[in-house]
Amino acid sequence: MRGVVRGLSSWEAVVVIALVVVVAVGALAIEGVASPRFWRFVSLEVIPIALIALPMTLVIITGEIDLSVASVLGLTCATMGQLWVWGVTSLPLLIAAALLLGALLGAVNGLFVTGFGLPSLAVTIGTLALYRGLAYVILGDRAVADYPPEWASAAIAPIPGLTIPWMIIVVAVLAAGFGVVLHATPIGRGLYAMGNNAEAARFTGISVRRTTFWLFVATGAMSALAGVFWTLRYASARADNGNGLELAVIAAVLLGGVSIFGGRGRLAGVLAAVLLLGTLRNALQLADVPANTLTIITGSLLIVSVVGPNVVVKLRARKDRSWQRGVPWRFSPR
C-alpha cells in the first residue's frame, strides 16, 4: 500500500481528487447524477476512449505518439460495414477481421516509424489522413445500419443486477493487464527506460525498435476493438465514425499525468482522467450546460495538465537539468 501511495505523483492525486469532487458535487447539485442511468451513459461513452487510451499511454510513455487511432477506428467500422454488405453475417468473423485489420494498420505505422526511422508524429499524421481516406473510399457517404438489433443490445447489455454495461468488465480486465505490464514487469521497466533515453535503453539490451513496433500493433488492434464496439453500439458503420476522437484520447492521457516527452506517467492517472472527462461531460449535459462550454473546459484542463506540473517543477528548481534536452516533444533519433 505504501508503494502505491508513493507511486502516485502529486499530479495523479490531483486528478483523482478532481474526479471525486466532480462526482460528489455533481451528485449533490445536479439532479440525475446520482442515478444509475447516469453512470450507464458515462460508461458507454467512456468505453471506446478508455480502450484506446490504454495502449496510447504506453506509446506516449515510450516517447512516441499515434495520431491515427481514430482513423483506424473509422476504417475498421467501414470495413465491417462493407463485409456485412457483402454478406458476412457471422459476428465472430467480423470481429476477428476487424481486429486483424487494426493490427495490420498499426503494423504499417510501426514499420514506418521503426523500419524507416521516421518521426511517429509525422507518420501518424499521414496515416490519420490515409486511413480515414480509405474509410471514405470504402463507404463513401453511405451508412451501413441494418445490423441485427440483437447485436446492439448485446454490446450494451448491463451486468445482471446493475445498469453498467458488461463491456466495462472487459475494459477493466484489459486495464489491469496493461497496468501490470507497465508497472510490474521487466517489459514495463524497459518502456520507461526507452521513453527517457532510447540510447541508454539500447545499451541495456532493450530492443527499442521491436518494442515500439509491437506497441503500434497493439494500439491498432485496440483501436479496432473500440471500432467494433462503436459499430455495434450505434448499429451504424459510417466513414466518419469517431472523427476527432484521437484528440480526446490524447487529451485524457496527458491530463492523466503522462508526459508528452515520454518516460513519465501512470495508468491509474490516465484512467482517472478518462473517467473525469466522461463524468464532467455527462454531468454538465444534464445541467443543460451547452456542449461548447465543455469544449472550452476540456481544452483548459489539457493546458492546466502541462502547465500545472511544470510550475511545480520550476518552483522546486531542479539542481542539474543540463542533461535534459530542450525538445518540445520527443522523437526517435535513429
Place this chain on the structure above:
Amino acid sequence: MTTTLARSASRRLRQESSRLFVIRELGIVAALTLLVVVTTIVNPRFLTSQGIKDLLLGSTILAILAVGQTVVVITRNVDLSAGSVLGLSAFATGSLFVAAPGLPIPVAVVAGVLLGAACGAVNGGLIAAVQVPSLVVTLGTLYVFRGIDYTWASGRQINAADMPGAFLSMGNTTPVMTMFAIVVLVAAGYYLRAFRSGRELYAIGSHPDAARLAGIPVGRRVLAAFVVSGALAGLAGVLYAARFGTLDANAGTGLELNVVAAVVVGGVAIFGGSGSVYGAAIGALLLTTIGSALPALGVSPFWQRASVGALILAAIGLDRALAVRLARTLRSGR
C-alpha cells in the same frame, strides 16, 4: 597543395549539399507539374482560366496558413490551433460587418489580424513563459478557441447578405487573393533569410539549448513566431469570410491537419531548423491541386484524403532518404 585539394573538395561538398536541397524543392514542383500535366491531358477542361482561378483561390488560404505554420515549425514547435483561430477570426469578421455595415474593408482585415495575433500571443505566452510543449498547449487552445467560437455564434449563421458586396467580391477576385498570399510569402521568406531575428528562429529549432547559450532570447522569439502564426491565421479567417460568405462556428474545423500536411510535404523538417516558406506554399498548392484534380481525372473525390495521407508519407520518406545521403556526404569532407 593540400589547401587546393581541400578547397576543391569543399566546393564539391557545397555543390552536393545545395543540389540535395534543390532536389527537395524541385521534387514538389515536379510532382505538382506532373499532376497538372497528366490531369490536363486526361481532361483538357482542368486548365481553363476558370480552373486556374479556382486552384489559386483555393490554395490562397491554405498557403497563408502554411507560411505561419512554417515560422512556428522552424523553431521546433507546432501550432495546432490554426484552424480554430481561422474560424474565430472569420466569424468575428462577419459579426463586425453585421454590427457596423459601413465598415471599411481594411479595418476588418486589421481587426481579423489583430484577433489572430492575440490568440497567437496566448499560445506563445504559455509556451515561452512556462516552457510547456507546444503540441499540448495548442491542442488545448484548439478546443478553447473553437469553444469560444461556438459560444459566440451560439448556433447563429452569418450570410453573404450580411457582408458588403465589395468584401465578398474581393474574396473571389483571383489577383487580389493571390496577391495577399504572395505578399505574405515573399515578406516571410525574405525576413527569415535576411534578418538576424529570422535566422535566430532557425537556430532555436536547430538546437534550442545552444541558442540559449548563444544569448538568443529564445522565449521572446518563440512568442513572436506564435504571434505571427496567429496573425496569419487571423488574416486567413478574414479571407475565408470574404470567399465563402456563409459563416458558422464550424469554419476551418480540421484545417490544422491540412496545414501541417502542407508544411511537411513542402519539406519543412517537423523537428525544426530547416525548410522554407516557399516549400510550404508549394506544398499547399499541391494539396489543393490534388483536391481539384481528382474529380477532373474522374476519380471519386473520396480518394482525396487518402492521397493526401499517402503524399505525407512519401514526403517524409523522401526527406529521410535525402538526409541520410547528405549526412554521408558531409561526414566525408570539411
Place this chain on the structure above:
Amino acid sequence: MVVLELRDVSKAFDAVQALRAVRLGLRAGEAHGLVGENGAGKSTLVKILAGAHPADEGALLMDGRALRLAGPADARAAGIAVIYQEPTLFPDLSVAENIFMSRQPLRGLRRIDARAMRARTTELFDRLGVPMDPDRPARGLSIADQQLVEIAKALAFDARVLVMDEPTAALSGPEVERLFAVVRALCEAGSAVLFVSHRFEEIFALCERVSVMRDGRLVSTDPAAEVTVAELVRRMVGREVAEMYPKAEASKGPPLLQVRGLSRRGAFTGVSLTVHAGEIVALAGLVGAGRSEVARAVFGVDRHDEGEVLVDGRRLRNGDTAAAIAAGLALVPEDRRQQGLVMELSVARNATLARRWSLARLGLLTGGAERRAARTWGERLRVRSAGPDEAVSALSGGNQQKVVLAKWLSTEPRVLIVDEPTRGIDVGTKAEVHRLLSELAGRGVAVLMISSELPEVLGMADRVLVMHEGRLVADIPRALAGEETVMLAATGHGGAG
C-alpha cells in the same frame, strides 16, 4: 595585467553551496589552468562567467570595473567567450552562420550581409590555418572541427577572455596539439584564457598558472612551474592518493572473448582479438580510430557487416544486445549520461535495469526486489547516494559511474568491456574503479578496456592493442608497452607487435 577578476563569488543551488567566496584573476596574455574533482564547482564557475547563472554574492570585475551579467548575451558583449566540453553548434545552419549568429554583419535596412559574413569566416579559418567551407552545415563535423568553429566564434568577436571547459575530452593527440597552438597564439595576441581540465599533462603544457578547487572553494593558485602533479592531486582530494594503477598479476585462463575479422563499413575493418579469463586487455588509439565502434558491434548495439564474435566459444547473433548479455557480456559505455544511465530514473531502477528479467518472479517485477538488489550492489561499490529511490541525476559523476558499474557487475558478466571507464570522474573514484577492474580480472573475468589515457592503459593492461583508422595495428605485451610504442602505433607509425 588582470583582465577579469572574480571577487568573493558565491553561488548556491537549493541547499548545495556550489561556490564559496571564490577569488580568481585572469591575466592578459596568460593561460590559467583550473583543476578539481567533479562537483568541486568548476562547471558552476564556468557557467557564471558565461552569464548562464547569476552569482549570489560577490562581484565580477572587467578591467577593474564591475560587470553585471544578466544572460549569455551580456557575457558575449563583454568579450567573454566560453567553449564547452560538448560543442554547442546549430547542426542545420552553415558554419559561417554558426560563427556569426546574432552578430551577422549587416548592410542597409539591417539586413544580413551574407557576402561579408562568408569573407570574414574564410579570413578566420585562414588565421586558424584550417581549410573549412564557410557554407557547409555544421552537421557532420567531427568534434575537433566543431571545437575549431567554437574558437573561430571566439575570435570573431575579439574575445578578451576565453573560457574552455574540458575542450580536449574528446580530442585526439594531434587535434589537441592544433588546439593548443591556436590558444597560444590567442594568448600572445593578449587574450586571457581559463582552461579547465582533468588532464594534468595538458595543464602543464599550456598554462602559466594553475588553480585548484575543492568543495566550492578555490584552495590554491601557483605558477605551473612551481607545483607537481602529486601536490595538485593532494590539494584536490585533500589527501594522498596512494596508488593510481593497482593492476595485480593474475593467472591467464581460457579465451573468453574472441572476435574474428569483424568489419563495419565506415567504422572499422578486419578486427580480430582475443581476451582470456583473468586478463585486462587495453584497446588504445586516437579518438575516432574506431575503438568504441568495435565495442558497440561486439556488444550488438550496432550490427557488423562481416566477421563473428564468440563468447566462451559460442557465436553471438549479429546485432542482438540481449543475446550478448545472456552470453555473459557487459559493456560500460563511453557516454555515461546518454548511454550508461537513464538520468530521470532512480538509482535502483538504473542499477537493476540490465537484469530486470532475472529479478522478476513469474514475470512480475516489484520495486522491493529492485531496491534490495540495488542496495546490495550500492554498498559493495560504495555508491554515495541518499538511497535507492534517489534520482541518479542527483549523484556526482563518480557515483554515477559506480551505478553504471553496479548495473553491469550485478549481471555477473564473464566478459566486461569498459569504454573510457574513468573519463570525467574524480581522482579518488578513479583509483577505486582501477582497483575494481583489477579485482574482477583476479576473479577470472575477461576485461577489455578502451582508454585514451596512456598512464591508465600502461598501468592497468596485461596487453595493449592499438587501433589506427579502423584497423588493429599492434598487439603489445605489457613488458614492451611504453608511451612511445603505443603512441607511434596509434598515429600509424609503429605496427610492431
